[in-house]
Amino acid sequence: MVASVVKPCNALTVDVEEYFQVAALAPYIERQQWDRLSGRVAESTWRVLNLLARHEVKATFFVLGWVAQHHPDLVRAIVASGHELASHGMEHIRVTQQSPEEFLADARRSRDILEEVGGVAVRGYRASTYSIGKRNPWAFDVLNGAGYKYSSSVYPIRHDLYGWPEAPRGPFWPSGVAGQGIVEIPVATLPMGGRCFPCGGGGFFRLYPYWFSRWAWQRVQKLDEQPGPFYFHPWELDPDQPRVAGIGWKTRVRHYLNLRRMEGRLDMLLRDFCWERMERVYASLLRDGSA
Numbered sequence: 452m453v454a455s456v457v458k459p460c461n462a463l464t465v466d467v468e469e470y471f472q473v474a475a476l477a478p479y480i481e482r483q484q485w486d487r488l489s490g491r492v493a494e495s496t497w498r499v500l501n502l503l504a505r506h507e508v509k510a511t512f513f514v515l516g517w518v519a520q521h522h523p524d525l526v527r528a529i530v531a532s533g534h535e536l537a538s539h540g541m542e543h544i545r546v547t548q549q550s551p552e553e554f555l556a557d558a559r560r561s562r563d564i565l566e567e568v569g570g571v572a573v574r575g576y577r578a579s580t581y582s583i584g585k586r587n588p589w590a591f592d593v594l595n596g597a598g599y600k601y602s603s604s605v606y607p608i609r610h611d612l613y614g615w616p617e618a619p620r621g622p623f624w625p626s627g628v629a630g631q632g633i634v635e636i637p638v639a640t641l642p643m644g645g646r647c648f649p650c651g652g653g654g655f656f657r658l659y660p661y662w663f664s665r666w667a668w669q670r671v672q673k674l675d676e677q678p679g680p681f682y683f684h685p686w687e688l689d690p691d692q693p694r695v696a697g698i699g700w701k702t703r704v705r706h707y708l709n710l711r712r713m714e715g716r717l718d719m720l721l722r723d724f725c726w727e728r729m730e731r732v733y734a735s736l737l738r739d740g741s742a
């Protein structure tokens with residue numbers, strides 16, 4: 452039986468980057484090589500746009516400034532399709548590798564480029580590899596200063612590459628005062644056995660069978676009675692992407708596992724739950740309340 456749509460409406464988010472720009476592959480592909488590699492982000496993002504159109508779902512696209520510079524038509528297509536345009540920084544450099552000054556310049560520049568190319572206001576930010584955590588809480592002040600209204604840069608889990616397990620599971624104001632400054636909206640997690648279990652997307656969604664992700668997502672909604680953000684990448688819908696040579700088994704599993712199953716699983720996820728642009732789902736939390 453086809454499941455009925457489950458309320459409340461959740462935030463669907465897409466991190467738009469090339470397959471060779473992900474953090475797990477960074478040790479194997481130099482940044483200077485990027486312009487010489489044959490890009491696939493336009494094609495795979497179109498696959499996402501078509502998938503969302505089939506389900507009549509609007510989402511938030513966190514796009515790299517680098518992608519906007521190389522594929523301005525793609526950014527305009529995202530906006531023309533009714534999706535929210537948001538920033539994923541300039542070149543996928545983790546916040547943990549930047550000084551506050553460098554991060555401010557990066558956050559401002561990506562926003563300026565996206566606004567110029569897309570012709571719309573950019574209000575949301577997602578840090579590369581969820582790299583805002585207890586080591587760099589200053590990053591929220593920087594984002595506030597750069598004009599962003601919300602961030603979705605925290606994954607409250609334990610992980611070797613990212614994660615801030617002590618962070619709240621739901622939206623919070625890093626300023627400590629509700630309504631003051633930027634609001635952080637962490638990716639969805641499920642509390643189990645005293646820990647937060649990742650169910651908000653990425654490699655975990657490809658790792659688990661769909662029935663498990665569906666069960667976890669239903670549990671989260673029942674428990675929290677509020678929406679949660681889910682994320683994925685266009686390169687996860689591109690099973691024929693070139694294989695990067697010489698990478699370790701862990702990286703290989705993380706990046707390539709179940710790529711062929713991804714689109715089918717997303718089809719089911721979009722069918723089984725309600726999805727919307729992030730700024731609309733969380734409109735009541737944003738300072739000016741508009742969406």
Ligand SMILES: [Zn+2]
Binds near residue numbers: 468
């Ligand atoms: Zn990313």
